[in-house]
Amino acid sequence: MNIHPAPRRPTFAIFDTHPVMRMGLAILLRKNFEEAEIVESNNIRDYDQNAGRPEPDLVIYVLHADFEEEGYPSISEIRQKYSGSRVIVYGPEMQPEVIIDYFKKGVNGYLSKYADISEMLICIRSVMGGKRYLGAEHMAFIFEYLIASHTPQRRGDLLTRRQKEVADYLVQGMSTSSIAEKTGLRLSTISTFKAAIFAKLGIDNVLALKEILGLNEN
The missing domain is CATH 1.10.10.10 (Winged helix-like DNA-binding domain superfamily/Winged helix DNA-binding domain)
Known part of the structure; x- marks a missing residue:
């Protein structure tokens, strides 16, 4: 009788230097994504300390300022290290050009810390479903920015x-x-x-x- 191994559980990695906020986010994810393994980490090195840990299926990259803090992994580093992972930036309100730059670097979703829980769940499910996610409010904000900054080609x-x-x-x-x-x-x-x-x-x-x-x- 052939026994097939159980399918691997998807892994969600939370990168956040603030342990209390990281723990709260992990509790929320464990409650709503019981099928996933939720891993809390300060950074890439912290995550990789467990040699048997797989590449995360999803990285939630938490920022506490509108810039990447010194010593904290950049989006480019995460993309280089985990090329197959989906990445969501979860952070403060950012200028539209910063959000656009993150998507250019390979981010799959952006979510403001002012978003409610339901929007966070929609964002994660959309990204895990292979889509990109940007909330309607930010979509309109960026659309207005692009219109204002657009220079028609002669x-x-x-x-x-x-x-x-x-x-x-x-x-x-x-x-x-x-x-x-x-x-x-x-x-x-x-x-x-x-x-x-x-x-x-x-x-x-x-x-x-x-x-x-x-x-x-x-």
Whole structure:
């Protein structure tokens, strides 16, 4: 008779330098995620002291300031050490660019310490389900930030350096043969550049090209 080993319980690691708060968070998780093993640690080294401990399925990275404290593992270090782990940042209210940077570094969820228990549980379940999580309030906050800081790309910036050079000659009224002579390129090459410029900018004549480049100069 074959006896199959029981499936491994998921491991949730709490990284927090404040033991009382860490203990409270651990109690909450044990109550709501009975199937998981909850491990409390100060940092990566503390967690790894147990040689048989697996890579955590979830790291809850607790911050007590809007920056990573000296001596405390950074998100980059956690990502490098536990590449397969999901990571939730649980910390103070942060500037939108800081939250965005955390997600760029590989964080799967961000939760403010002002969030209620139900939102924390939703966040953990969403992240463990393979999704990213950011609360609706912070989503709106970041959306407003992105709108305010967005600078539309100028259409002329879509051109490569060589395409821009050819476009400048075209708006000066030069013919394709004159541009070929000026640049030392084949006439067919200049014609190809011209077609590519028009296609990239969605135009079909030099007058429209002149208007686009003229707007870019303002």
